[in-house]
Amino acid sequence: MSLIVQKFGGSSVSDAEGIKRVARRIIDTKAAGNDVVVVVSAMGDTTDDLLDLAAQLTTNAPAREMDMLLSAGERISMALLAMAIDELGEQAASFTGSQAGLITDASHGMARIMEVSPQRVHRAIERGYIAIVAGFQGMSKETKNITTMGRGGSDTTAVALAAALDADVCEIYTDVDGIYTADPRVVSSAQKIEKISSEEMLEMAASGSKILHLRCVEYARRFGVPLHVRSSFSTHEGTWVIPDPDDKITIQEGEPMEQPIISGVAHDHSEAKVTVIGVPDIPGKAAQIFGVIAAAQANIDMIVQNISTQGSGKTDISFTLPMTEGKRVLDALNTAKGEIGFEELEYNEEVGKLSLVGAGMRSNPGVSFTFFEALHQAGINVDMISTSEIRISVVTDADKLNDAVRAIHTAFNLDAEVEATVYGGTGR
């Protein structure tokens, strides 16, 4: 008998029909001989409705009360889901984050999980119940207040429970049927990935792939939880995200365990580029700039320092950051302009980021050449470059990004017609 943790998002339980469909899905899993723990998000529009109500009262709600308010959403969806399961003849019990032992720090709205003590969940499944747990919420160890976890919180709840309960798999149900080699809306020949390592998935998520949140993948990787990302509308296998490429976890007997060179192409339209022009080329200036940005609580992504123009004693520093943080950072830098001594700021939201991810590129030196040659052939200018051991990212003009994604997808033989050559050992 396996223990399976299943996570259903708000779009899967947006109305009574959705809740019934999810209930049947859960019961099928139980009927196949598994213990089932379910993590559920708030119904479709509930969170937006609650935020609208709050906005009618204040533009500056205390974070503690906002968490209390939003936590009501999962109470509703989880109780309704338990009722739907009961109606279909199985026993179910719902648990709030605090009842399920999800203990967090006290950072309202973006709480981090500190420990998981799911004794009540454990007892429920021992008694033959299906346990339904509220996603996204927990209780602060320090203040005993109710907290919410922010973006990706429900996925992270599911993974944390799976780790604490030593579940065999954590299934993340979504409205697509898995992770693709590129966004199918951009690359029509994109293929579903059958299996990807946590490490690669981490790079994909960090590079803009929206299906799994970075945080959930990090957690799964750290605690060795296999993820199965699949559609709540079909029973097809989705994409397995395997914690360690060297792990002996076998999805299907006889399946080759080689790593493909390239897992996929991610892209991201949500970043902006800032260039600080005419920075005095003396030690400590970069640290000063990034100190100002850190004080503004902004997250920067890629950084490029240009070579100092001969004899000018000045240099330019460019970086990318989420568009939503652009104004805050510009304001902070302008305030510190005299102190830092730069000449001017350039700000550009018309940029896009493309990332090629694959564990196989470690041992395949030709990858960079193929990558830049493909961009060159497609007439795409590269503005910034950053790399990790298993990722190459570039910034291009926003209107060239989709062309770039397609060119790279084709260059690495990721297109569906040539599926067989994607996997490792081909030398590409």
Next chain:
Amino acid sequence: MSLIVQKFGGSSVSDAEGIKRVARRIIDTKAAGNDVVVVVSAMGDTTDDLLDLAAQLTTNAPAREMDMLLSAGERISMALLAMAIDELGEQAASFTGSQAGLITDASHGMARIMEVSPQRVHRAIERGYIAIVAGFQGMSKETKNITTMGRGGSDTTAVALAAALDADVCEIYTDVDGIYTADPRVVSSAQKIEKISSEEMLEMAASGSKILHLRCVEYARRFGVPLHVRSSFSTHEGTWVIPDPDDKITIQEGEPMEQPIISGVAHDHSEAKVTVIGVPDIPGKAAQIFGVIAAAQANIDMIVQNISTQGSGKTDISFTLPMTEGKRVLDALNTAKGEIGFEELEYNEEVGKLSLVGAGMRSNPGVSFTFFEALHQAGINVDMISTSEIRISVVTDADKLNDAVRAIHTAFNLDAEVEATVYGGTGR
């Protein structure tokens, strides 16, 4: 400095404007130098909306899950109210029933309060916060599950907290400005009662006065909590419900503490009358009938056993009960027909109950005469009678009930024009 517990019902917080109005009201109380603990119900239609959602999934929801679902309603209203107070410049913190230490038994949907341990509420007010507590909900001591308290639950929460915190008064805000000598919709000359004893209020509530729930009045009486029933739309004094008529609690210096003979007239259209005809007139038959009714979990109110018709060896037994329980009781009695040996059942929903309540009737023997004479003059037939030390109730035809209420209200000089004569010492 006083500690005031204020309870606001769902109609007071049905939208953002209502929540803002209530928030200002609370802040005014705090600004007047009081500590304030607020108990709030779910917003206007929330409970109905949640029940509708559940009804789309099942007609037989597990009680535990129904409580989990409904408890979301107060989470929403209390967090929003805390935000509205914060926006107006005072600090507020909201607490669920379990956070506020409202420990109940495990009877889902109709839990009884077993203990109140409001340490967190106490600490919040010590730190200068306004504490907002969810009405209607608690946590089972035994199962640690979330429970709801059923009808009157929010009022009872407020009284229980007032008792545990040793509050000076528990203010129950409603959409009317107090308790009236009769329902103002029936008797246009009905007057607001300034002060009434808990004992009388108990009889009024038990006799159909809808403003305060019986259970809340019982609790207030037992723990000596003064209630102040008042309107959330005005700052006028409402009606004080004083735990013991001999208590030294003085609402206003110099005010006379005499009891009025009669406090008011309550009426009730929600009962039905059952007559069991042709019951063998031998010992134990009444016990057998009421045993069957008790097994059907029905609450009966008035009981009349008719005098046995000379020589027949048969008698009739009549009783009233809530209309909603009528069918269940008829079914139970019909099932036991052979065993009990009665001839037939009569069922009548076209009845009404009128009750005259007043602690002063104990020492005023003329009350019964005035009462029945007034009904006689108004041409109203009395079908059943029941009395306590401070109450006379009669059952009449439903279509005569309002006439009866007006006749009695006038006969006891309760009409507004003659207000002065209502109070004690007049000999009426």
